[in-house]
Amino acid sequence: MIPKRISLFYLIFTILLILLSCQKKKNISKKETSNNTEVNKLIATANTLFDNHKFNTAFYYYNEAIFKCNPEKDAENYIRTLNRMAIIQQTHGDYAGSETTITKALPFTKLVKNQLHIWNLYVTLSSNYLDTYDYKNAILYNKKALQLNVTNWQKLAAKNNIGVALIQEKKYLEALDIFIPLETKKEVIRNHEFYSSLLDNIGLCYFKTDHSGKDLEYMKRALEIRQEINSPLGLGKSYIHLAQFYEEKNPSLAKKYMFLSYKEFSKINYIDGKLSALKMIIRNSSNKELKTYANSYINLNDSMHEVVQKAKNQFAKIKYDSKREREENLKLKTHKAENELKLERQKNRNIISYIIIALSLCLILILYYYLTSKANREKIEAAYNSETRISKKLHDELANDIYHTMAFVENKNLSLAENREHLLNHLDTIYSRTRDISKENCTITTDENYIVLLKEMISGFSTSNINIILNDLDNISWNEINKLKKITIYRVIQELLVNMRKHSEASLVGINFKATDKSIVINYTDNGKGIDTEKIIFKNGLSNVESRIVKLKGNIDISTNPDLGFKAFIKIPF
Template sequence: MLLSCQKQTSINKKDIYNKLKVEKLITIADSLFESNKFDSAFYYYNEAIFNCSPVKDAESYISTLNRMAIIQQTHGDYAGSEATITKALPYAKYVKNQLHTWNLYVTLSVNYLDTYDYKNAILYNEKALQLNTKNWRKLAAKNNIGVVLIQEKKYYEALTIFLPLETKEEIIKDKEIHASLLDNIGFCYFKIDDYKKGLDYMNRALEIRQSVNNPFGLAKSYMHLAQFYEKRDLSLSKKYILLSYTEYSKIKHVDGRLSALKMIIKNSSNQELKDYSNIYVTLSDSIEEVRQKAKNQFAKIRYDSKREKEENLKLKNHKAENELKLEIQKNRNIISYIIIVLSLCLILILYYYLTSKANREKIEAAYNSETRISKKLHDELANDIYHTIAFAENKNLSLLENKEQLLNNLDTIYSRTRDISRENCTICTDGNYVLSLKEMISGFNTPNINILINGLDTISWDEIGKAKKTAIYRSLQELLVNMKKHSEASLVAIIFKETNKDITISYTDNGKGIDTTKMVLKNGLHNIENRILAIKGKINIESDFGKGFKVYIKFPL
């Protein structure tokens, strides 16, 4: 938010050019302006301009034109606002109190910012900074330059402007300005990927704005927080953008509501997407109509005044100029509608693409799972059953030792069947995940194998997604299956540890180990590596013959 404080200086001295009449008109206009009756205020300001001498009373002339330009700016008539304010520029040299010139430059900078002319927006703030005014106005001009740099996405340069202002007493005393500054700093840090600082500053700004209870400030804070969480926590992002929309709605800030609706539409689907899109289109049409009527009203006021004081030729030129502005605005409206329609089409295409992709991945995963199970059944279970049948056909089962051998073979078949079932069962990822994981690990305990678990209950499993839980469950299961089949280990230790941003899992056994220099990741170890990489994790394997087997897994929260 640009900081702009427009103050009116009263005229106390009389002059020969009807100064009293000008004073009276400005007083009436100021009262109407403060009451938000802008059309009537514009009329009286316009009357004052026609009775005011721009040279003899430059301060009144400049401040009046400045108020008129602000009214036009408020109603979205940036071209008309610029045309009005530039009339005051030649007479700035006649004012003694540079406050009026400062107001003039700041209004121009706001106008250029709103029309994306960032070069001139910075230029006029730098001009305002060079004026002999109070220190807080210089700080305001610096802040405005920082805001323009944010719009240009020059976040590092903006921080060099904002950070020195953070400790200024004039800034800290004004809670609204202080909160705006902190929010801008936080937004810059967020944009340069310093998320911790960004979130800290934005939260501090939000606390101040909540204490002040300024809807506009709150809406800005909620908007920035929604953008911050958009790629981290979509539900939280949506909560903040809805809050922003609510606060903008309280003060009927149309541009803010439209910005909030754009973000809501971007992150909505189905009926919700349709509902908010309808609100956006309705609101956009409504504000364009209101602004157009306001522009026409202000143009009419000027037209009526000039009709009494200027020649018919000048009136015709003014009318042609207004028609051109209306045509430009009409073209802008058409372009806006086209952009909205294209955006909606793009969202729908993206939605269908992602849905189709997810379905294809599910089918492929199911096929791979079926293939893997089929291979295990053929390679492991079928061979065991064949050998057992052959044994039963060719051996005398009346002998005790043959019976025991048959029972052992059947027990082996049962164990393999149970292992295959356990490896492909549905994994519980809800509140019972820890218990399910413990039961799976404990299932590998035997009289000859002792498994130790440490730190499992200290992990914040509720904050970890289902995909990550599934990957960890399957990875540990693969490690334990490999241990049982190949390592001849008697002791296994699994240690869980949580840091600020990561989870680490350390697996160690005292088995016979493998030569890592000749190791090729196949089957189980290959599956483990793929699963860990899929959740953006890292895996490191350490082993040697006769020195056991160690695996270190690390993945982000």
């Protein structure tokens, strides 16, 4: 009856939730409109500005697109847009802002089918880590890019990026292992910018690993290609590497390359390159020349920090203004709808509250009656089991003794002293059995007299033929153990000793007590005839022992076989 009631209430509650959920989805679907067209227009505008190097305005339109783009439904546009924003911030030296922007895209990479977008994301992130001297992460994300399903060109570029990061870590031999196989790739050779950069890096690695001859050869080959394509960035890097090569061998030639490097970097205002060239010039200058270039370095460094900070502030302002404008527009759009739905929502909340309260009260009442009924059943069952056990003992042990005693009285001459003595022995046996049954089912004192009562019970099983050795009982802090556990220990030991006396024919019994930090350990051993392990659960009262211990979340381990005695290891937690 009770399970049916519970199922009915759950069914009503589930139906209510489904109806409310459907209503919410309907309301949301009315409010949502397709804005893919608007997002695509914003991205197209931003891309045009980006290609024309109007980065600040491009950043604004990209940021607008991000606010309107749903990353779960349009993950490709979301990732591609964030990647462009991160590149703009990275170009302006805002590496922290770039990392914050790009990492927003990482949770949505699993939703993208075209893995080229993920490749661009990983490469931008690795470049950001490279610029912030986090070379391990730079290598990690290039390795992730290598695992993607992209063209061979993208894979070669990722490998080259790993080599560049290894150069920064001064692992030149490992970098060479990556660069050398790339030298013969057709895709690399056809791309003069890539090929010249590769050759220059190989030359630098050979120079750093003291491979005389090869280093200068590669550097010059790279320089020739860069002169042909007139790449200021590439030429600046070639000149600075040649300056490093000649710095000790030919200082005047090295200084010439330093100035050439500074000149090429200045054409494109590559601040990091100009600073690197100035460092070398300062290191190889003296007197007035040293002072002049030191001042140039300081001024350039200060201006760079100022530009970077302005860029950070500008990008942060664009994000903030866009967010504030969006929030204000959203408030205006939703204000009217909120007023119209306010009354309806309040009414729905009241209805739901009443239903939930009613269902909760019903469930509490059902649970209360169920638990009460269960507890009553358990009490009745326990009483029945106790009565059955006592009845069985009275029938199996006491009734047989009384019957034999009555038969003895009827058939024997009690005037004889021998028969009277025999009768007294029978009566004493009956008294002992009655006392034992009384002790087994009497109320157990768990106060400070508990240990005395426990000892008396154990000693009651000791006879002229049975010796019981008790160890470390007094070492247990019994006052710290709760009442239920004391009663269980008493009954468990009593059951084991009753089982011993009735079945084992043991002459020696050992009971050892031990207290650990978390439990009480009892080791019981006797030298009786043992028990068949297949029958332990169902005979000899051991099922009572096991059930009592399990209720306390303890455990019992029994070791016994016919003619090999009986051992029980009992562990009860505090």
